[in-house]
Amino acid sequence: MRLKIKKMKIYRKKIQIKSESQIEFIDITDKVEEIVENSGIREGQVLIYSPHTSAGIIINHNEPMLLQDFMRVLYRIVPLGDRYSHDLFELKKNQISDGRSNGHSHCKTMLLGTSESVPLDGGKMLITERQSIFLAEMDGSRSRDVVVQVIGL
Amino acid sequence: MRLKIKKMKIYRKKIQIKSESQIEFIDITDKVEEIVENSGIREGQVLIYSPHTSAGIIINHNEPMLLQDFMRVLYRIVPLGDRYSHDLFELKKNQISDGRSNGHSHCKTMLLGTSESVPLDGGKMLITERQSIFLAEMDGSRSRDVVVQVIGL
């Protein structure tokens, strides 16, 4: 008697990142690919998740001039120069030891979202050559984590 | 002969909410945590999903002044005072019995998205102290549902 039951597998890793600028799109595609490969999972999906409130996850084209466009659009729709109540709150609580006011960073992150999921096909992410996965840092420079979880067979 | 096969488990619950204002960020973190705990699932992910077209899901910091910033940003990029064709449509169909025009609410929701997924670690969501999960009500006050689904082992 032989049983061939493919069990569901779950594999999770953390990517550690050091951002350098206030707004920065950090391409983590290679690192996510490596995690997918190490998972041994062939069919399923990968969740890319930012456990932060001022950095999100986006998937788009890694073209340096386009990344500048992203930055400009985000600064324009959520201007740095506006008054954010959150900054007054943090000031009162002495939570901005470095003089950083980041109300705008949270607002930008709200618009980007904190997770994306990508399906797998034969152990590879279904992303085209033009697609890259980014941690969208909205309040750098900082140390950041991205959680990558592969789920499937 | 012993078989030790860990089966995939799926657990789903609905959270019922009553919103009070037009725009309101309702923190449902505790309720999602309770559902995750009741699921008995240790490894996997939780999907938080809004089955609505004028309320989305966001994950960010629950600081009351920041929530006001979120509201102001959303009202500024999708102003209440603009003319939305949808409102004329609903007016014609007599679908706004209470005089509410909600074209702006749908537009705001489009920008926020209707689902987020969070990975689990040992039966707990991988969220930091600063992160809260919100139903982002864009057209309250109303009764709303949030569907929470845990999937894993």
Next chain:
Amino acid sequence: MRLKIKKMKIYRKKIQIKSESQIEFIDITDKVEEIVENSGIREGQVLIYSPHTSAGIIINHNEPMLLQDFMRVLYRIVPLGDRYSHDLFELKKNQISDGRSNGHSHCKTMLLGTSESVPLDGGKMLITERQSIFLAEMDGSRSRDVVVQVIGL
């Protein structure tokens, strides 16, 4: 001896789409429903994913005048008439053979996101009558794919 072990199932299909306009919200709800039905999966979730950098996925109300509102809001927060550095990049590389400059399309897609997940209940998506799933084309007309993946029991 009988073993009754419900195995995790994964089912994936590609939807092929031909968009007609620059910005277009293409309702793919029926096609996603058909894939969910064909999957035979009763409990679990469906991932709807755009493998593109200038077209995203949204879930909202399919009311033609509201779709015009969505378009206007997107054109207003990411204006076509602004200068996008990406367009200069593509011009230099001769990648815009048809004179199309699409920096704005990528920026709009960044705000929409490229995936949404919907939970299932008894083989049906948990969407209400008012909800439709759209490929949000931001740079048509083009041929596009949407990847739909059902995962569950």
